[in-house]
Amino acid sequence: SQTIHQWPATLVQPVGSPLSLECTVEGTSNPxxxxxxxxxxxxxxxxxxxxxxxxxxxEVPQNLSASRPQDRQFILSSKKLLLSxxxxxxxAWSDPLAGDSGELFFGEGSRLTVL
Amino acid sequence: xxxxxxxxxxxxxxxxxxxxxxxxxxxxxxxxxxYQQHAGEAPTFLSYNVLDGLEEKGRFSSFLxxxxxxxxxxxxxxxxxxxxxxxxxxxxxxxxxxWGAGTKLIIKP
Numbered sequence: 001s002q003t004i005h006q007w008p009a010t011l012v013q014p015v016g017s018p019l020s021l022e023c024t025v026e027g028t029s030n031p032x033x034x035x036x037x038x039x040x041x042x043x044x045x046x047x048x049x050x051x052x053x054x055x056x057x058x059e060v061p062q063n064l065s066a067s068r069p070q071d072r073q074f075i076l077s078s079k080k081l082l083l084s085x086x087x088x089x090x091x092a093w094s095d096p097l098a099g100d101s102g103e104l105f106f107g108e109g110s111r112l113t114v115l
Numbered sequence: 116x117x118x119x120x121x122x123x124x125x126x127x128x129x130x131x132x133x134x135x136x137x138x139x140x141x142x143x144x145x146x147x148x149x150y151q152q153h154a155g156e157a158p159t160f161l162s163y164n165v166l167d168g169l170e171e172k173g174r175f176s177s178f179l180x181x182x183x184x185x186x187x188x189x190x191x192x193x194x195x196x197x198x199x200x201x202x203x204x205x206x207x208x209x210x211x212x213x214w215g216a217g218t219k220l221i222i223k224p
Contacts, residue, residue, distance in 0.1 A: 043119060043214030044158075044202070090157060101146050101165060101206070106157035 002027035006091040006107035013114055019064075019078040021110050023091030026072065031093040033074040034104065035066055038088040050074060051096065086114045117141045119215035121203050126221045127193055135188045135201050135218045143208020149177050149188045150202040152217065158202055161188070190220075198222045 006023040013019060025031050035047040046059045048066035056066050063082060067075045074091060091107040120138045127133040139147065146165035150158035164170055164179035164186060176189040188201055200217040207213055 041123075041216055043216050044204070044212075045214075046212065101163055103148070103160035103163065104150075104158075104212075106159070109155070109157050111155075 002093075002105065004091065004093055004105055004107045006089075006110055008110060009108060010111045011113070013081050013112065015083055015114055016080050019076070019081050019085070019112070021076040021089055021091075021112075023074045023076075023107055024072055025074075025093045028072070028093070028095065030071060030096065032096050033068060034092040034094075035074065035076045036090040036092060038090060038109075044090070047076070081112075081114045083114050086112055088112075117207060117213045119203055119205060119213055121201075121215040121218045123216070124219045124221065126223060127190075129193055129195060129222055129224050131193050132189065132191050133193060133220065135190070135203075135220065137186045137188070137203035137215060139184050139186070139203070139205040139213070141205050141207040141213055144181060144184075145206035145208065145210055147177075147179055147186045147206070148202075148204045148212070149186075150204065151199050152202055153199045161201075193222050195222050195224070 003026045033050045036044045038044050048058055050056050050068045053068050064078050089110045092104040094102045094104050118140045148163050149161040151161050152158040162177035164177050167181055169176055169178045174191045179186045200219045202217045203215040204212045
């Protein structure tokens, strides 16, 4: 069966510090991968998605970046965090063979607080 | 602009029925999803509708009216574990998901 895992689950970082969130998927090949941010009282915001190694699409211009060094690994990074980066970050995957109506499978989430 | 509207919070009683509404305005439409999200956890898939009508799945049903830009999630025989946020999301013409802010459902005994 397929599983998705992201870490760390929680982190508190000072403004200006770097960030690295990691996500891995097991039990499937060539998944579509996504990074979302969920702010209180707002809908999920798509940050990045990837359809393959090294292929990253950015949806929102900001100080975050994403990389996909391996087929089932997706990393969210920042060189200098802002207060506005605080939120709940969710990694997700979908099966490209399921088409665009395929459901998203989410990781456990990472709660980031920037102070 | 694109927009998803759903109530912020609803309260219902254990054993009862509750209907959570969602209206959407998107550039094109390729289907609507409902997800359940317990506090502090990841969303999990509940349903997908692309054609008009009602889709029933156990205690949960989802309805779609494309002409009205409207969907609802119906939860029957409510249980305490159904206390969660319910997220509505529509696929636009570019197959991008547009998410609502979620409806927090509180179940009282």
